Amino acid sequence: MKRKLQALVVFILLGICKLPLEQRTATSLRSHEMLYAPLDYSARDAVGQMGFAATLGGLRSLVASITYLMGYTAFEETNWSRVDMLFGITTMLQPRFDVYWDDAAGHMAYDAASNYLYDESRPTLYRKQLYRENVQRGIDILNEGLRHLPKSDRLHTSLGHLYARRVEPRNHELAGEHYLLAYQNGGLPVMERLAAYEWAQLNNAPERWKQAYTILKRSYGMGLRAPGTMNFMHSLENKLNIPPALRMR
Amino acid sequence: MSSSYKSFSPSRIWALTMSTVTQLLRMRILVFLLVISVVVVGASFAFPTFNAAQQLKMLKDVCFGLEQLFAYVIAMVATALLLPKDVEDRTLYTILAKPVPRLDYLLGKLFGVLIVIGGGLVLLDIMLSGVLWIKQGYVLEDTLAGLHMQLGGTPPPEAIAAATADVEKQGLTWALHVGVLAIFLKASVLVSLTLLISCIATSTLFSVITSFCFFIMGHGETLFREYFFKGGTAWWQYLAAAVLAIFCPDLSLFDVVDAVTEGRAVLLTDALHMTGIGLLYTGGYMVVAYLLFVEKEL
Numbered sequence: 001m002k003r004k005l006q007a008l009v010v011f012i013l014l015g016i017c018k019l020p021l022e023q024r025t026a027t028s029l030r031s032h033e034m035l036y037a038p039l040d041y042s043a044r045d046a047v048g049q050m051g052f053a054a055t056l057g058g059l060r061s062l063v064a065s066i067t068y069l070m071g072y073t074a075f076e077e078t079n080w081s082r083v084d085m086l087f088g089i090t091t092m093l094q095p096r097f098d099v100y101w102d103d104a105a106g107h108m109a110y111d112a113a114s115n116y117l118y119d120e121s122r123p124t125l126y127r128k129q130l131y132r133e134n135v136q137r138g139i140d141i142l143n144e145g146l147r148h149l150p151k152s153d154r155l156h157t158s159l160g161h162l163y164a165r166r167v168e169p170r171n172h173e174l175a176g177e178h179y180l181l182a183y184q185n186g187g188l189p190v191m192e193r194l195a196a197y198e199w200a201q202l203n204n205a206p207e208r209w210k211q212a213y214t215i216l217k218r219s220y221g222m223g224l225r226a227p228g229t230m231n232f233m234h235s236l237e238n239k240l241n242i243p244p245a246l247r248m249r
Numbered sequence: 250m251s252s253s254y255k256s257f258s259p260s261r262i263w264a265l266t267m268s269t270v271t272q273l274l275r276m277r278i279l280v281f282l283l284v285i286s287v288v289v290v291g292a293s294f295a296f297p298t299f300n301a302a303q304q305l306k307m308l309k310d311v312c313f314g315l316e317q318l319f320a321y322v323i324a325m326v327a328t329a330l331l332l333p334k335d336v337e338d339r340t341l342y343t344i345l346a347k348p349v350p351r352l353d354y355l356l357g358k359l360f361g362v363l364i365v366i367g368g369g370l371v372l373l374d375i376m377l378s379g380v381l382w383i384k385q386g387y388v389l390e391d392t393l394a395g396l397h398m399q400l401g402g403t404p405p406p407e408a409i410a411a412a413t414a415d416v417e418k419q420g421l422t423w424a425l426h427v428g429v430l431a432i433f434l435k436a437s438v439l440v441s442l443t444l445l446i447s448c449i450a451t452s453t454l455f456s457v458i459t460s461f462c463f464f465i466m467g468h469g470e471t472l473f474r475e476y477f478f479k480g481g482t483a484w485w486q487y488l489a490a491a492v493l494a495i496f497c498p499d500l501s502l503f504d505v506v507d508a509v510t511e512g513r514a515v516l517l518t519d520a521l522h523m524t525g526i527g528l529l530y531t532g533g534y535m536v537v538a539y540l541l542f543v544e545k546e547l
Contacts, residue, residue: 007540014533015495019474021529022499025522026471034508034519038471038501058435058468058500061507062314065307072299097511099302188407 033096036060055093064093068100071107080112084137091145098152101145109138109162135166153187160191164198172198176208193219193229200232200239209239220248261349262356269361272334273327281323282369285315286376293380301388301412302512305419308384309510312377313428317506319373320366320432324439325464328362329456332447341547351543355444359535362440367433374429378421385420392416418512427520428509434527435503439464441534442498448541466493467500474499498530 029035039055055063071086087104094100116122116130142159149155156178163175176198183191196212196219199205213236216229230248237247292311296304335341344354392412396404443460450456473494477487503523505515 003540003544007537010533010540011537012495014529014537018498018526018529018533019477019494021526022470022474022502023478025502025526026499028522029502029505029519032516032519033513034505034515035501036504036507038469058317058504058506059314060504061510062310065310068303068307069296094507094511096508096513097306099300099306103303188411190408 036094036096039093060093064090064097064100067093068103071104075107075111078111078115080108080115080134083107083112087141091141095145095148098145098149098154101141101149101152102154102158105138105141105145105158105162108141109135109166113138113166132168135162138162139167151185153182153185153191156182156185157187157191160194160198164194170201172201173205173208176202176212189219193224197228197232200236206240209236212236213240213242217248256350258353262353262360265344265349265354265357266360266364269331269358270364272331273323273361273365276327276330278323278327278365278369281319282372285319285373288315289373289376289380293384301392301416302419304388305381305385305416306510306512308381309377309419309425312373312380313432313506313510316370316373316377316429317432319369320436321439321464323366323369324362324436325443325460326457327365328358328440328443329447329450329453329460331358331362332444333450333453333456336547345547352539355535355539355542359440359444359531363433363437366436366440370429370433370436374426378425381425382421385416388420389413389416422512422514424509424513424515427515428506430520431503431505431509431523434523435500437527438498438500438503438530438534441531441538445534445538445541448538448545463497464500466497468504469501470494470497470499471501473497498534499526502526 026035030037039052039060067086067090071083071090074080074082074086084104084107087100087107091100091104113131113134116134117127119127122130139159139162142155142162145155146152146159160175160178160182163171163178176195179187179191179195179198183189183195192215196215199208199212200216202208213233216233216236219229220233233248236242289312292308295311296307299307332341335344341354345351389412392415393404393409396408396412400408439460442463443456446459446463447456450459470493473490476490477494505519505523509515
């Protein structure tokens, strides 16, 4: 009996002593993005009872992969609401993996939007409305992703592409901003040039034109003579009234 | 009793450890490992339509999921079987009738299970590393070929560097081995906890179910603990959170696998913190298990 009491005391003492250590370790691991905060109980409805139990069992990453595969199957069946729902769960389970956000946004802003746009069984106006709504959904997903991963060049690049190529009318200002952020966060040098191309197309924005011209001039200085770059540079020289002697050839 | 008798003998513990390993291997654990290996190799051919990063992540997710399944099932079920099986086979009486301290017996059981789990994880880690390395090579080749085709010529060096970095981030890294270590540490905690439960349990089923409950609650312990530190609204809620936080180990502290499969690097300090917590739980639970087992009527 004495030993049993001792066992209980040791067990409780261990339990009390471990609490601050656990708290400190959890805080340290979370600050280094090694651990996720526990899933909210409301997530149970989204991932289902089994999925929730699996995430509780430490299989969060595997469950995310499974919902991703299910989302991919739904994409093959062009079931867009299911694609959105399943990719939503995937990104909720692993919000720090930018590929998931990028794929989720891509499916909505490109696949779903185009599918609706070319679906001739619907009236034209409605098709266009669905196209716009799905492109906007893609933008919302990427913005949500950037809330978790503000330094992801992949997400900034994708958002830049959406503003530059998918939204109507094109948003050159935001497209340029995101391209530049992509470059500043480790993206390819071409991203910086894309930012300049976007800003070069703005109307009445001398500050942006100057910024764009500086970027293109630097690329020119590094030996880049691509026709696209040269066209935008000449257009900016005209807009900024650069004296002929200072213009690039 | 001879004068050369030692109350604590590493060689005696080692003999008990090896007998536990043999006992576990007779439970056909190697077949389980073989099935997992086949799935790992199969998974490396799957998902060819996905992009490079996603293909590699899927492979890691499947492999780590299987490694976890292997480690935790053995940790709970096999450990829960050990003591009752020794009683049933009357091996326990033969061992304890000799001058073998009960602590040595418990440590032999603990180390035996840990060697089997650790050995299995090392084998799976070697297999995953090999498969991942080969797949990484193929995926990189495909990505660069795609880049070549897309740009219609030799891609600029910075594009090649970025694509290579993307694939390498999701490929074989040192952090993956830290992920395996985390699985082993969590399994160690489960083994010691299940041994502790076995010492008071009257049946194998009770041990398995109770361990499983601790396993599930252990992943939600963070919620109880944070509620306890923040302070609850009602005193009984506060008390319940405190009791649960005290009684359950925080198993989610070992869940760095999620970050590792995302391609993040693990800091040495984080790995050390995790190891320290794992040793604390295992050591603490073994002390409690010993105190319960030393007086247990067999």
